[in-house]
Amino acid sequence: MSDEQNSVSDILEDSTYKYGFTTDVESDTFAKGLDEDVVRAISKKKKEPQFMLDFRLKAFAKWKTMKEPEWPNVHYPPIDFQNISYYSAPKQKKVLESLDEVDPEVMRTFEKLGIPLDEQKKLANVAVDAVFDSVSVATTHKKKLMEVGIIFCSFSEALQEYPELIEEYIGSVVPVGDNYYAALNSAVFTDGSFVYIPPDTISPMEISTYFRINTEETGQFERTLIICAENSYVSYLEGCTAPQFDTNQLHAAVVELVTLENAEIKYSTVQNWYAGDKETGKGGIYNFVTKRGKCLGDGSKISWTQVETGSAITWKYPSCLLIGDNSSGEFYSVALTNGHMQADTGTKMIHIGKNTRSSIISKGISADHSSNSYRGQVKVGKNATNARNYSQCDSMLVGDKSSAHTFPYIETANSSVQVEHEAATSKISEDQLFYFESRGISRENAIEAVISGFCKEVFKQLPMEFAVEAQKLLTLKLEDSVG
Amino acid sequence: MLEIKDLHAGFDGNEIIKGISLTIKKGEIHAVMGPNGSGKSTMAKILSGHPSYEAMGGEILFDGENLLEMDAEQRSLAGIFMGFQYPVEVPGVNNAEFLRMAHNARRVKAGEEEIDPLDFDDLLSEKMKTLGMEKKYKERNLNDGFSGGEKKKNEILQMAILEPKLSILDETDSGLDIDALRVVSEGVNKLRNENNALILITHYQRLLDYIKPDYVHVLSDGKIVKSGDKSLALELESQGYDWVTTAN
Missing domain, CATH: 3.40.50.300 (P-loop containing nucleotide triphosphate hydrolases)
Known part of the structure; x- marks a missing residue:
């Protein structure tokens, strides 16, 4: 039987990472190392307003006093933060008048990744902000969005054009000293995306950011800020890939979401960073990300959906602060680990307002030698009368060398609340596969059916294009070793 | 044979x-x-x-x-x-979808085109009617939470679809x-x-x-x-x- 078990893990293997190429572009890269001068230099390079520099310096001072968190269930050698370059940008003219001025190599890179940016080929229903290493290189559909008052641009541009919005909201969800990586990000972030949806506006299209790390020893520290005003709605997508290097690269992003009264943000991620060599575990991205949403207004809603299929290490807890009365938070997650990947991911739902609701659906799939942990906190404050939470955390093991862990933390300070937690662990069993085979269904199709069945509740939350992509990605990870 | x-x-x-x-x-x-x-x-x-x-x-x-x-x-x-x-129980995989996969595997083997979900639904409904089976067998997941009797009936439904x-x-x-x-016996006799x-x-x-x-x-x-x-x-x-x- 042990041979059979192995072959199941084989099927989940992803022997070729098809995004592993690098692009040869001339870039403007800072020397490695981090001190206050580097922080000042980044701010100067980007011609930032004073408040931004102050914010960075405060974060840097804080970061210096902090230690890397040791509580996550992941293991890696210490990171040398002096051996990373904190700024890398493809060389280009100071201000881009149009996409024609973007380095054609960069344009081709995104096209290869399935994200064409030029006017003729750009995706019709999705506006894209393309971030290459440290900077945003192109944003599509900006004008069309502006017609309905929606601001969608790179973070750098927003700092120049809408400094008052940034000043009001940056750090209001994730304070500079929130955690080690958030503090680091706050000090050295270089770019990212900014979205503002004005009151009473339903975004006419999906808005997305596509992150690409290209340079070997660069960290990517981007910042996303989305503000959704009263009675508005936006669906936001995020995708990520990186080339294949033997060294580990650090991706420490901060995402802040704010919803005002009756507003809703739906934030979806398909993460496929390079996960390192399957056999040796060498290389791959350290994905240490802080994502948090603040349901500030009554009746507002934030929904996180993530499909995590890459990165050597994932450390990420998209969370919701449910401040407004009747506000609600959702977290839907599929985390697939194989090879030597380690994931410690989950969410925090902090109930502060009355009648606040949250639901958590987490699906972890671990194969090969990987380790997959769900860590979730549900905290209900004393004023959160009638708060409700439902959590469901399911794990699926493939083979007998992988592991799955669940760490739920539940804290309630109000007796009228209802908190439910369910957890289940299953295996793709040989008996199940045999059952399919004895009905003439191939092993490959059987595994695909079982996996997508397991993830169904999460996939159906994704916007159509992303659901298709996520399915394809999981299938790709399965298929490679079947044929 | x-x-x-x-x-x-x-x-x-x-x-x-x-x-x-x-x-x-x-x-x-x-x-x-x-x-x-x-x-x-x-x-x-x-x-x-x-x-x-x-x-x-x-x-x-x-x-x-x-x-x-x-x-x-x-x-x-x-x-x-x-x-x-x-x-065996297979949570998450819809029974009708499973039956369609099995039916399509046969069609592909015979060099025919795969049947689309709507046409398959007609075929499935017809077979279920013949066997006197309730609608729930379409909606539920493959044997998931089925009683012993329901599982056996579902086997007969598969037999009806696969025509072995x-x-x-x-x-x-x-x-x-x-x-x-x-x-179950009447179903088998009809097939x-x-x-x-x-x-x-x-x-x-x-x-x-x-x-x-x-x-x-x-x-x-x-x-x-x-x-x-x-x-x-x-x-x-x-x-x-x-x-x-x-x-x-």
């Missing part, structure tokens, strides 16, 4: 079937009976191609092809259907109450025709009151110790297995 010649088989090196020969022609129903541990289950497993079971001697020909060289998927596509004693040449029903009557047994064949593996003869076999074989210690017609099953019922096993 099926020729078993001096078959020896078992698992983990233990020989459980110790020389069985049996010929089954199309249109026939054979009942294989026997006490616990006689090798009935092993026979079902070896015919279905379960990877843990191995043939240790002899051969099995299905329509002239060497069955022992085929894996479970190939056997199914060749027209063999295994009705499991304990059908040879069906092997392993202890299909176990765990069924009289009503479920009647529904019979002169071109297909059936092997009923059963401990008790009560199933044979509903599905009438042409031949009854009694298995004991891995061998067929007695063969006869339907009356043999009745005699077994009144006299117990000791009657044949000690007579041997």
Whole structure:
């Protein structure tokens, strides 16, 4: 039987990472190392307003006093933060008048990744902000969005054009000293995306950011800020890939979401960073990300959906602060680990307002030698009368060398609340596969059916294009070793 | 259709079937009976191609092809259907979707185009109507949370969709109450025709009151110790297995 078990893990293997190429572009890269001068230099390079520099310096001072968190269930050698370059940008003219001025190599890179940016080929229903290493290189559909008052641009541009919005909201969800990586990000972030949806506006299209790390020893520290005003709605997508290097690269992003009264943000991620060599575990991205949403207004809603299929290490807890009365938070997650990947991911739902609701659906799939942990906190404050939470955390093991862990933390300070937690662990069993085979269904199709069945509740939350992509990605990870 | 010649088989090196020969022609129903541990289950497993079971001697020909060289998927596509004693539960996979996958695998094998979900739904509805099955079998996940009886009915629904040449029903009557047994048996009877064949593996003869076999074989210690017609099953019922096993 042990041979059979192995072959199941084989099927989940992803022997070729098809995004592993690098692009040869001339870039403007800072020397490695981090001190206050580097922080000042980044701010100067980007011609930032004073408040931004102050914010960075405060974060840097804080970061210096902090230690890397040791509580996550992941293991890696210490990171040398002096051996990373904190700024890398493809060389280009100071201000881009149009996409024609973007380095054609960069344009081709995104096209290869399935994200064409030029006017003729750009995706019709999705506006894209393309971030290459440290900077945003192109944003599509900006004008069309502006017609309905929606601001969608790179973070750098927003700092120049809408400094008052940034000043009001940056750090209001994730304070500079929130955690080690958030503090680091706050000090050295270089770019990212900014979205503002004005009151009473339903975004006419999906808005997305596509992150690409290209340079070997660069960290990517981007910042996303989305503000959704009263009675508005936006669906936001995020995708990520990186080339294949033997060294580990650090991706420490901060995402802040704010919803005002009756507003809703739906934030979806398909993460496929390079996960390192399957056999040796060498290389791959350290994905240490802080994502948090603040349901500030009554009746507002934030929904996180993530499909995590890459990165050597994932450390990420998209969370919701449910401040407004009747506000609600959702977290839907599929985390697939194989090879030597380690994931410690989950969410925090902090109930502060009355009648606040949250639901958590987490699906972890671990194969090969990987380790997959769900860590979730549900905290209900004393004023959160009638708060409700439902959590469901399911794990699926493939083979007998992988592991799955669940760490739920539940804290309630109000007796009228209802908190439910369910957890289940299953295996793709040989008996199940045999059952399919004895009905003439191939092993490959059987595994695909079982996996997508397991993830169904999460996939159906994704916007159509992303659901298709996520399915394809999981299938790709399965298929490679079947044929 | 099926020729078993001096078959020896078992698992983990233990020989459980110790020389069985049996010929089954199309249109026939054979009942294989026997006490616990006689090798009935092993026979079902070896015919279905379960990877843990191995043939240790002899051969099995299905329509002239060497069955022992085929894996479970190939056997199914060749027209063999295994009705499991304990059908496995597969949460998350919709039953109708599963049936469509199985049906399409056959169509692809025959060089036909895959059926689209709407046309398949019509086909499925028609089969379910014939078998008198409720709508829930379309909506629920594959055997997930099904009662013993529901699982067995679902096996018969799969049989109806796959239209196999040879069906092997392993202890299909176990765990069924009289009503479920009647529904399942009636279903099986409706699916019979002169071109297909059936092997009923059963401990008790009560199933044979509903599905009438042409031949009854009694298995004991891995061998067929007695063969006869339907009356043999009745005699077994009144006299117990000791009657044949000690007579041997």
